[in-house]
Amino acid sequence: MLALVVSPFTYHSPQAQKIGTIFWWVVIQGLAIFVIVLAWTIYNLSKYRQRPGQGPPYQLRDIPKLEYFWIALPILSLAAIFTYEVRIMPDIAPPEGYGRRFPQKPDMTVTGHQWWWEVEYSNGAKASDEIHIPAGRRMLVRLESADVIHDFWVEQLGPKMDTVPGYPSYIWLQADSPGVYQGQCSEFCGAQHAWMLFLVVAEPRAKFERYIDALAEPAPPPQTDAAKKGFQLFFKMPCWRCHAIRGTGAKGTLGPDLTHVGSRYRLGSGILYNTPENMRLWMRDPPAVKPGIRMPNFHFSPDQVNEIAAYLESLK
Amino acid sequence: MSTFTAAVPKPDSVKHHGLLHWFTTLDHKEIGKLYMVTSLFWFVVAGCLALAMRVQLARPNAPYLSPTTYNQTFTLHGTTMIFFVVVPVLLGFSVYFVPLMIGARDMAFPRLNSLGYWVFALGGFLLYMSYLFGGGGPPDAGWFSYAPLSDWPYSAAYGQDYWSLALLLNGIGTTSTGINLIVTIFKERTIGMTLKRMPMFVWMVLVNAFLIVISIPPLNATIVMLEADRRLNAHFFRDAFGGSPILYQHYFWLFGHPEVYIMILPAWGMISELVPVFSRKQLFGFVYVAAASVAIGFLSYGVWVHHMFVTPLPRPMWLIFSASSMLIAVPTGIKVFAWTATMWRGTIRLTTSMYFAIAFVLQFTLGGLSGVMFGTVPIDWQLTDTYFVVAHFHYVLFGGTVFAVLAGLYYWYPKITGKLLGERLGMAQFWGTVIGFNMTFFVQHFLGIYGMRRRVYTYAPGMPYWAPLNMVSTIGAFILAGSMLLLIINIFRSRKHGAIAGDNPWDGWTLEWATTSPPPEENFKMVPPITGRRPLWDYRHPEQADDINPGEAPILRQP
Numbered sequence: 001m002l003a004l005v006v007s008p009f010t011y012h013s014p015q016a017q018k019i020g021t022i023f024w025w026v027v028i029q030g031l032a033i034f035v036i037v038l039a040w041t042i043y044n045l046s047k048y049r050q051r052p053g054q055g056p057p058y059q060l061r062d063i064p065k066l067e068y069f070w071i072a073l074p075i076l077s078l079a080a081i082f083t084y085e086v087r088i089m090p091d092i093a094p095p096e097g098y099g100r101r102f103p104q105k106p107d108m109t110v111t112g113h114q115w116w117w118e119v120e121y122s123n124g125a126k127a128s129d130e131i132h133i134p135a136g137r138r139m140l141v142r143l144e145s146a147d148v149i150h151d152f153w154v155e156q157l158g159p160k161m162d163t164v165p166g167y168p169s170y171i172w173l174q175a176d177s178p179g180v181y182q183g184q185c186s187e188f189c190g191a192q193h194a195w196m197l198f199l200v201v202a203e204p205r206a207k208f209e210r211y212i213d214a215l216a217e218p219a220p221p222p223q224t225d226a227a228k229k230g231f232q233l234f235f236k237m238p239c240w241r242c243h244a245i246r247g248t249g250a251k252g253t254l255g256p257d258l259t260h261v262g263s264r265y266r267l268g269s270g271i272l273y274n275t276p277e278n279m280r281l282w283m284r285d286p287p288a289v290k291p292g293i294r295m296p297n298f299h300f301s302p303d304q305v306n307e308i309a310a311y312l313e314s315l316k
Numbered sequence: 317m318s319t320f321t322a323a324v325p326k327p328d329s330v331k332h333h334g335l336l337h338w339f340t341t342l343d344h345k346e347i348g349k350l351y352m353v354t355s356l357f358w359f360v361v362a363g364c365l366a367l368a369m370r371v372q373l374a375r376p377n378a379p380y381l382s383p384t385t386y387n388q389t390f391t392l393h394g395t396t397m398i399f400f401v402v403v404p405v406l407l408g409f410s411v412y413f414v415p416l417m418i419g420a421r422d423m424a425f426p427r428l429n430s431l432g433y434w435v436f437a438l439g440g441f442l443l444y445m446s447y448l449f450g451g452g453g454p455p456d457a458g459w460f461s462y463a464p465l466s467d468w469p470y471s472a473a474y475g476q477d478y479w480s481l482a483l484l485l486n487g488i489g490t491t492s493t494g495i496n497l498i499v500t501i502f503k504e505r506t507i508g509m510t511l512k513r514m515p516m517f518v519w520m521v522l523v524n525a526f527l528i529v530i531s532i533p534p535l536n537a538t539i540v541m542l543e544a545d546r547r548l549n550a551h552f553f554r555d556a557f558g559g560s561p562i563l564y565q566h567y568f569w570l571f572g573h574p575e576v577y578i579m580i581l582p583a584w585g586m587i588s589e590l591v592p593v594f595s596r597k598q599l600f601g602f603v604y605v606a607a608a609s610v611a612i613g614f615l616s617y618g619v620w621v622h623h624m625f626v627t628p629l630p631r632p633m634w635l636i637f638s639a640s641s642m643l644i645a646v647p648t649g650i651k652v653f654a655w656t657a658t659m660w661r662g663t664i665r666l667t668t669s670m671y672f673a674i675a676f677v678l679q680f681t682l683g684g685l686s687g688v689m690f691g692t693v694p695i696d697w698q699l700t701d702t703y704f705v706v707a708h709f710h711y712v713l714f715g716g717t718v719f720a721v722l723a724g725l726y727y728w729y730p731k732i733t734g735k736l737l738g739e740r741l742g743m744a745q746f747w748g749t750v751i752g753f754n755m756t757f758f759v760q761h762f763l764g765i766y767g768m769r770r771r772v773y774t775y776a777p778g779m780p781y782w783a784p785l786n787m788v789s790t791i792g793a794f795i796l797a798g799s800m801l802l803l804i805i806n807i808f809r810s811r812k813h814g815a816i817a818g819d820n821p822w823d824g825w826t827l828e829w830a831t832t833s834p835p836p837e838e839n840f841k842m843v844p845p846i847t848g849r850r851p852l853w854d855y856r857h858p859e860q861a862d863d864i865n866p867g868e869a870p871i872l873r874q875p
Contacts, residue, residue, distance in 0.1 A: 016698075018694065019694045019695065019697065019698050022692060022694050022695060023689070023694075023695050023698070026688060026689050026692055026695060027689075030685035030686070030688060030689070031685075033681075033685060034678075034681055034682055034685055037652060037656060037677070037678065037681050038678060040656050040660070041656055041659070041674060041677065041678060044656065044659040044660050044662075044664065045659070045664060045666075045674070048595070048659060048660065048661060048662050048663060048664050049663070049664050049666065050596070050663035050664060050665050051663075054663050056596045056597075056663070056857060056860065057595075057596055057597055057661060057662050057663050058661065059597060059598055059860050060597065060598075060600065060661060061598060061600075061601075061602075062600060062601045062602075062603070062604070063601075063657075066653075066657070067601055067604050067650065067653070070649060070650065070653045071646060071649070071650065073649075074645050074646050074649045075646055078642040078643070078645060078646075078688070081642065081688075081692060082638065082639055082642060085635075085638060085692055085693060085694060086635060088694065089631065089634070089635070089693065089694065092694050092697070093631075093697075114470075147464070147470065148462075148464050148465040148470055149462055149464070149465065149561060151626060151701060153701075153769075155698070155767040158697075158698075159626075159694065159697030159698060160626050160697055160698070160700070160701070161626055161628070161697075162626045162627045162628065164555075164561055164562060164627060164628060165464060165555045165556075165561055166555030166556070166560070166561070167555075167560075167561075167562060167627070167628050168628070169627075169628030170628075182767075184767070184769055185769075186700075186701040186702070186769045186770075187462075187626070187701060188387075188457075188458050188462075188465070188701075188770070188771040189465060190387075190465060190470060191383045191384050191387065191456075192383060193383075193387075193769075193771060193772060194383065194769075194772035194773050194774055194775070270776075291382050291383055291384075292382075292383045292384060
């Protein structure tokens with residue numbers, strides 16, 4: 001089991017820190033105004049209830065000075081929020097959210113698919129549903145979409161940004177300290193929107209370098225008998241039409257790249273942890289695990305399930 | 317040979333009875349009732365859909381609804397509640413009470429009024445026909461139906477087409493009623509009823525009608541473009557062919573944000589009528605409230621991009637729309653201030669209606685303040701598309717509009733039926749609704765802050781506090797549903813067994829209280845002199861009359 005960092009109100013990046021500060025500002029101002037309205041209502045209700053036989057009250061029409069005060073108060077309060085917002089915005093988001101050209105080369109490109117995430121690092125290494133970053137360094141992420149609009153959001157690390165087909169967007173991704181953070185698609189994108197999750201793994205610089213170097217390597221050849229049979233099955237069945245495994249002939253692009261699938265923390269965009277039992281569970285009937293997905297049930301025999309699972313788990 | 321003009325019978329020249337009466341009536345009061353009853357029907361249907369979703373979300377990994385069914389459920393819940401419940405129930409109150417409040421005989425165009433209702437009603441049934449004929453079932457791309465998800469091939473079934481056609485019909489009906497209301501308010505006011513003397517409810521309905529006429533056509537245009545994309549292979553919103561998915565969002569929210577105010581302006585009007593009556597004092601700062609409504613009408617067209625803060629936009633755009641969105645808080649603040657200041661130094665009568673109005677003021681304030689957070693771009697980046705949004709807009713739409721409609725119902729039911737709604741059952745319903753509503757939606761603020769996204773059919777166990785908070789929310793939803801059952805029982809029971817109301821049970825001062833309950837078909841035998849904003853008050857309390865032109869003679873006259 002992996003320990004996810006899920007603690008709201010503790011911030012794990014400078015961007016999230018800034019958002020947290022302005023959040024509390026607005027909450028406190030809002031609560032203050034609400035308490036004023038609430039207190040005044042309670043005061044009115046306790047003091048000005050009609051007593052039996054009481055005639056109509058004095059017909060007060062207006063007190064302009066009070067109106068001006070009540071107009072000025074929110075204007076001042078909102079002006080303060082807006083000024084602060086203008087000041088912190090450059091610290092939270094890249095200078096241009098929009099644009100097909102961007103002055104700086106992104107550290108990675110993340111593409112949203114129905115319903116999984118494709119990650120491509122600047123060295124060409126590809127992974128899916130799992131993003132590794134060096135702790136303490138600000139990474140520029142380019143967001144794209146292969147089909148509908150998705151949204152890239154790691155709550156603990158800062159803001160979210162849509163991935164819109166044809167409109168690449170940019171976001172900063174940074175974690176102060178090593179840890180595993182949950183990311184989610186937060187724009188409704190169809191049947192399996194709920195399980196379109198990903199992980200952001202922040203690790204020390206050296207470990208990150210080793211990770212992307214290993215990720216850029218082709219897949220290791222199968223070693224055990226079961227894995228060898230699984231390898232043959234992968235090409236006998238139409239698996240290779242949708243999935244790519246670098247170093248073999250499989251170059252499909254419809255599904256996630258499986259070159260190092262065995263080294264991932266989770267399967268099916270976050271619905272299962274990556275264990276041999278879960279891999280077999282997935283191969284037996286993917287739509288039963290995750291209803292609505294594009295991968296059909298191939299009706300593998302129990303032996304075939306074991307073999308293909310053994311091969312995929314060997315792809316470390 | 318008869319001429320064309322002679323061939324058209326005068327409104328209501330043919331009388332039908334029984335069921336046929338409801339299909340043929342041109343009386344604004346009957347059409348108003350039809351609007352209200354139809355909305356109540358769809359409210360029950362969409363409420364049941366909401367309960368189904370709450371059951372599914374009560375615990376993690378619940379097996380009751382499949383992802384597709386869940387998506388269809390929230391799509392229909394949102395579409396129905398917005399287009400077939402909230403907007404029409406407010407139109408129902410408008411169509412019923414605007415002619416009465418301005419001393420008119422009927423709406424300006426009674427036939428257009430009937431057409432508007434029936435086209436709207438057809439739209440509702442067409443939407444639900446998708447259950448039978450939709451191919452893959454009802455639409456499942458959300459009430460906003462963003463392209464390209466709502467486009468072929470991502471939503472290939474006919475459900476999405478039913479959605480488009482239903483909203484197209486709804487839009488035609490709503491727009492024609494909007495035009496009708498504008499003309500009625502400008503042309504049909506009785507002698508002496510100047511714009512300055514119009515009741516606040518009519519003011520808000522006027523602003524609302526302008527919003528309808530200007531903002532519903534963009535939605536209908538968007539839907540036509542979407543259908544052209546889907547069925548004719550056009551490419552308005554397809555990026556690969558030079559279209560733009562972002563354009564869809566611009567069009568949609570150009571309609572969608574004014575729509576937010578269409579769903580609340582008449583509700584503000586109701587509160588601005590009944591809080592003064594139950595405080596025995598005129599509305600505090602009438603001119604400021606009227607001006608604030610007009611300001612909101614204009615501002616509502618300049619803020620739509622705050623629904624799109626997470627799409628890739630140039631930074632100046634984010635900031636401009638952030639500033640304009642925040643600005644809306646100022647006129648809204650004037651209104652909240654006016655309602656509380658009306659109670660101040662009044663003599664408050666705590667009827668069920670007034671209880672609902674007070675709950676409205678507090679809950680709406682809370683919903684408005686959480687709205688400011690979405691006008692702040694960095695907070696929006698963190699909280700949008702989470703349950704915080706769900707909590708926010710339910711505080712505005714349920715805690716706001718629905719509570720105002722309930723307050724208005726307890727206030728005006730005696731005028732509509734001649735019988736008072738039961739106060740004891742009413743108080744039981746009030747507490748059930750307040751507790752159920754806040755239990756359901758207050759905890760959703762925290763769910764959003766803890767990272768739960770909207771529109772997910774299930775969630776993993778082990779997320780912090782998600783399971784217990786969702787369970788509380790579900791229990792609250794059932795308490796809320798129970799309280800709505802009490803309301804329905806009250807409505808039907810009081811029609812037969814309620815106390816006789818009399819013409820003016822609350823000692824109100826606008827013109828609808830100057831006629832019998834229920835009003836006769838011609839509305840008024842006599843209209844009191846309109847010497848100020850509160851004709852009946854002036855008539856009963858000449859010593860405290862708020863005359864604007866003191867010279868006018870206080871005599872009854874025919875409308």
